[in-house]
Amino acid sequence: FLNQENLFCEPHKKVLMKTPLKESTTPNIVLAEIQPDFGPLTTPTKPKEISQGEPWTPTANLKMLISAVSPEIRNRDQKRGLFDNRSGLPEAKDCLQEHFSGDEYEKSQPSRKEKSLGLLCHKFLARYPNYPNPAVNNDICLDEVAEELNVERRRIYDIVNVLESLHMVSRLAKNRYTWHGRHNLNKTLGTLKSVGEENKYAEQIMMIKKKEYEQEFDFIKSYSIEDHIIKSNTGQDGQPDVCFVELPGVEFRAASVNSRKDKSLRVMSQKFVMLFLVSTPQIVSLEIAAKILIGEDHVEDLDKSKFKTKIRRLYDIANVLSSLDLIKKVHVTEERGRKPAFKWTGPEISPNHSGPSPVIPFAPSDLEVRRSSKENCAKNLFSTRGKPNFTRHPSLIKLVKSIESDRRKINSAPSSPVKTNKAESSQNSAPFPSKMAQLAAICKMQLEEQSSEPTKKVKVQLARSGYCKPVAPLDTSANAELELTAPSLIQPLGVVPLIPSPLSSAVPVILPQVPTGPSYAIYLQPAQAQTMTPPQGLSPTMCPTPSSKATASKDSTDVTTEKLTNDAAKSSASTKPGSLLPAPERQAAKNRDREPAGERGSKRAHTLEDSGSKKKFKEDVKGLENVSTTLFPSGYLIPLTQCSALGAESVLSSKENSGTLSPNHRIYSSPIAGVIPVTSSELTAVNFPSFHVTPLKLMVSPTSVAAVPVGNSPALASSHPVPIQNPSSAIVNFTLQHLGLISPNVQVASSPGPVTVPVSPRIEAVNVLPESRATRYDSPVSGQNQPNGQSVAMTEAQEPVPVTPKGSQLVAENFFRTPGGPTKPIGSSCMDFDGANQTSLGTPFVPQRKLEVSAEDVH
DNA sequence: ACCTCCCGCCATGCT
DNA sequence: AGCATGGCGGGAGGT
Numbered sequence: 001f002l003n004q005e006n007l008f009c010e011p012h013k014k015v016l017m018k019t020p021l022k023e024s025t026t027p028n029i030v031l032a033e034i035q036p037d038f039g040p041l042t043t044p045t046k047p048k049e050i051s052q053g054e055p056w057t058p059t060a061n062l063k064m065l066i067s068a069v070s071p072e073i074r075n076r077d078q079k080r081g082l083f084d085n086r087s088g089l090p091e092a093k094d095c096l097q098e099h100f101s102g103d104e105y106e107k108s109q110p111s112r113k114e115k116s117l118g119l120l121c122h123k124f125l126a127r128y129p130n131y132p133n134p135a136v137n138n139d140i141c142l143d144e145v146a147e148e149l150n151v152e153r154r155r156i157y158d159i160v161n162v163l164e165s166l167h168m169v170s171r172l173a174k175n176r177y178t179w180h181g182r183h184n185l186n187k188t189l190g191t192l193k194s195v196g197e198e199n200k201y202a203e204q205i206m207m208i209k210k211k212e213y214e215q216e217f218d219f220i221k222s223y224s225i226e227d228h229i230i231k232s233n234t235g236q237d238g239q240p241d242v243c244f245v246e247l248p249g250v251e252f253r254a255a256s257v258n259s260r261k262d263k264s265l266r267v268m269s270q271k272f273v274m275l276f277l278v279s280t281p282q283i284v285s286l287e288i289a290a291k292i293l294i295g296e297d298h299v300e301d302l303d304k305s306k307f308k309t310k311i312r313r314l315y316d317i318a319n320v321l322s323s324l325d326l327i328k329k330v331h332v333t334e335e336r337g338r339k340p341a342f343k344w345t346g347p348e349i350s351p352n353h354s355g356p357s358p359v360i361p362f363a364p365s366d367l368e369v370r371r372s373s374k375e376n377c378a379k380n381l382f383s384t385r386g387k388p389n390f391t392r393h394p395s396l397i398k399l400v401k402s403i404e405s406d407r408r409k410i411n412s413a414p415s416s417p418v419k420t421n422k423a424e425s426s427q428n429s430a431p432f433p434s435k436m437a438q439l440a441a442i443c444k445m446q447l448e449e450q451s452s453e454p455t456k457k458v459k460v461q462l463a464r465s466g467y468c469k470p471v472a473p474l475d476t477s478a479n480a481e482l483e484l485t486a487p488s489l490i491q492p493l494g495v496v497p498l499i500p501s502p503l504s505s506a507v508p509v510i511l512p513q514v515p516t517g518p519s520y521a522i523y524l525q526p527a528q529a530q531t532m533t534p535p536q537g538l539s540p541t542m543c544p545t546p547s548s549k550a551t552a553s554k555d556s557t558d559v560t561t562e563k564l565t566n567d568a569a570k571s572s573a574s575t576k577p578g579s580l581l582p583a584p585e586r587q588a589a590k591n592r593d594r595e596p597a598g599e600r601g602s603k604r605a606h607t608l609e610d611s612g613s614k615k616k617f618k619e620d621v622k623g624l625e626n627v628s629t630t631l632f633p634s635g636y637l638i639p640l641t642q643c644s645a646l647g648a649e650s651v652l653s654s655k656e657n658s659g660t661l662s663p664n665h666r667i668y669s670s671p672i673a674g675v676i677p678v679t680s681s682e683l684t685a686v687n688f689p690s691f692h693v694t695p696l697k698l699m700v701s702p703t704s705v706a707a708v709p710v711g712n713s714p715a716l717a718s719s720h721p722v723p724i725q726n727p728s729s730a731i732v733n734f735t736l737q738h739l740g741l742i743s744p745n746v747q748v749a750s751s752p753g754p755v756t757v758p759v760s761p762r763i764e765a766v767n768v769l770p771e772s773r774a775t776r777y778d779s780p781v782s783g784q785n786q787p788n789g790q791s792v793a794m795t796e797a798q799e800p801v802p803v804t805p806k807g808s809q810l811v812a813e814n815f816f817r818t819p820g821g822p823t824k825p826i827g828s829s830c831m832d833f834d835g836a837n838q839t840s841l842g843t844p845f846v847p848q849r850k851l852e853v854s855a856e857d858v859h
Numbered sequence: 860a861c862c863t864c865c866c867g868c869c870a871t872g873c874t
Numbered sequence: 875a876g877c878a879t880g881g882c883g884g885g886a887g888g889t
Binding site: 111112113142153154157158161174175264265305308309312313 | 877878879883886887888
């Protein structure tokens with residue numbers, strides 16, 4: 001252990017590491033001070049970076065930095081760049097300047113650029129390996145970094161906050177963060193994507209674009225629709241938006257923890273990333289991003305100042321993301337003019353649970369993740385609820401204690417982020433772990449079963465999941481739909497159905513297909529894509545837009561401009577997702593809530609509304625809580641799901657470690673057991689902190705959602721004066737339904753063969769490779785596993801746990817279902833508890849489908 | 860003149 | 875009270 005650290009840390013860290021950046025300047029002082037104090041602990045990693053390969057020398061660093069910098073800057077700076085980079089330290093600069101500057105240039109002084117957050121971030125990133133060896137201590141001392149980089153701490157916060165939003169770092173304690181590098185990145189992005197889908201960001205983007213273009217005329221319609229969507233989003237989705245998305249693996253404090261966190265740069269960063277992941281062109285203009293991010297509350301009347309502030313923040317975030325090579329600056333030329341925008345240059349990711357991302361993380365290493373997951377669960381639970389009133393089984397308690405010990409490391413930090421009661425959390429956490437273990441065990445079993453038949457797995461899983469069942473019953477078309485439905489269910493996004501993503505989420509393979517989907521394919525934006533669903537007439541209309549595709553970047557914009565087609569379709573789509581089902585749902589919810597869970601579910605499906613209302617949600621929650629309490633300590637479904645997810649992950653990871661499962665298997669399996677649950681859990685987690693409501697979303701099946709929105713939309717429309725809606729409302733609803741249905745169908749058609757396997761595996765493969773690289777540096781998987789005593793211990797512990805858990809069985813089942821039901825997980829979990837849900841679900845869906853069909857017919 | 864966004868005041872929260 | 879965080883927006887550098 002120590003040896004490893006030494007290997008990793010010693011060489012570069014103290015000496016080299018610091019040297020590179022600062023050498024020229026004052027570093028000595030810093031080094032001296034820092035090293036002694038933190039020595040091994042703080043400094044941890046850094047030099048390792050793989051990419052560089054070169055030993056750390058100032059020049060090397062400079063080169064890296066320069067290269068890293070955007071081309072433009074690069075070119076310019078390169079000339080002076082050397083100076084600048086070195087200059088990182090003022091003193092050095094001064095010296096240089098004096099020497100050189102005598103002549104002309106004194107630029108060497110830190111120009112603004114030199115102080116840019118992007119450059120700073122590069123420096124920061126240069127200190128740590130992309131794929132750190134978990135075994136080594138990767139602690140980051142903010143003070144130290146600030147000194148070394150010679151910047152105010154405030155700047156470091158900016159960087160760290162963004163990194164944290166990607167789970168590339170996690171906070172250990174007061175001034176300390178742990179560097180995770182990109183191990184979790186894919187997973188995180190997957191989660192963010194799924195959340196983004198949930199939030200209907202794609203739709204929102206489309207709406208905004210539409211507005212812009214349409215404002216001139218149809219805007220009325222669009223507005224009405226948009227408004228609805230937005231509002232809906234705000235209401236329901238807004239919640240999720242507000243929350244910080246916690247990844248299963250990553251530990252962090254819930255957004256709820258800090259009041260600020262809601263607004264936090266972290267959240268903005270996540271949302272911003274979501275926009276990229278969700279939007280088809282993957283190009284997001286700052287304007288749109290700002291509108292959406294702000295807009296959640298009141299899109300339409302944005303304060304100018306607010307808008308400006310948002311833009312400022314987005315620049316900050318964008319700089320960091322650019323440094324991570326996740327995005328690059330571009331300009332989108334639209335009718336109106338040229339807008340600053342950013343293009344996603346990061347990895348393509350399938351929705352969270354879907355294959356690759358999750359898999360990768362697990363495989364490589366993510367001990368921390370596991371830990372964090374546990375912690376997260378605990379945290380979430382606690383955070384959400386003031387206190388855990390869980391009744392715990394002794395066994396659970398034991399588990400908890402063990403876990404706590406593990407956690408301790410993390411939490412040990414004096415001020416662990418989570419402020420809530422650590423003790424409590426830890427205690428609470430205990431149950432989860434056990435649960436998780438159980439879940440994991442279950443998942444494993446499922447996975448194994450499924451693994452045997454990857455392709456079939458999905459279906460099987462679906463079938464297993466209570467939710468799935470419901471789906472199947474729904475229609476004859478069901479088979480195809482099953483897949484569809486499943487995905488929809490899986491993703492809270494369900495709403496999303498409009499977009500392919502949901503499907504993809506359901507089945508990893510699907511996603512890729514969807515996008516590729518012949519019909520829409522092209523550059524259409526999400527909205528268009530959605531419209532696409534109604535391939536028939538619409539697609540042609542859409543086609544024009546595609547023509548725009550000539551310019552890829554423009555496509556998106558152009559597309560938006562065209563909006564043409566299907567306002568209705570779009571609107572429908574938008575409505576679906578966003579739909580939040582406000583009033584109607586609530587009503588329905590009320591009725592339903594009282595009803596038995598099973599009934600509820602059915603009703604929900606029926607009404608579709610269920611998902612929407614917060615009230616319902618709460619009610620449901622209450623009911624669930626009761627149930628849950630009885631079932632197991634943790635009251636909330638969400639946590640459980642998370643746990644389940646975690647468990648699944650852990651399982652997966654373990655498998656990976658063992659090598660029993662092939663990547664493919666993992667993928668598939670993950671979707672079934674782990675994946676779905678995970679995503680759901682993640683989603684839930686996100687939503688959870690801020691609002692109970694979120695769960696509602698989960699609860700609702702996508703189809704149901706779609707249906708609901710429709711209903712809602714009219715209502716909403718009524719509230720708003722929306723002329724269009726009157727005529728269109730029905731249509732819209734139908735269209736929406738269609739969208740949801742269609743998309744699935746489409747996918748189905750295309751997917752049938754390919755659906756399951758092909759794509760996802762590829763992705764995984766891709767992802768895996770990188771990771772493998774990363775690992776190599778640090779010390780690959782084996783190293784990871786071993787290194788962290790903690791993480792390792794955790795895993796091991798977890799595995800055993802499953803067995804031990806006594807009460808676990810019940811829990812397990814619950815969890816199980818969760819995962820399965822899970823597609824949508826969280827809600828599902830709740831539903832599961834209800835028990836009846838499964839059957840109920842089936843019933844509800846049926847009606848929807850019928851509706852959908854009708855809608856289709858209409859088309 | 861607009862785009863970027865650095866800088867640091869000061870609120871917020873925890874210790 | 876003191877310190878760590880980080881929201882926020884003025885206003886300056888860049889183009």
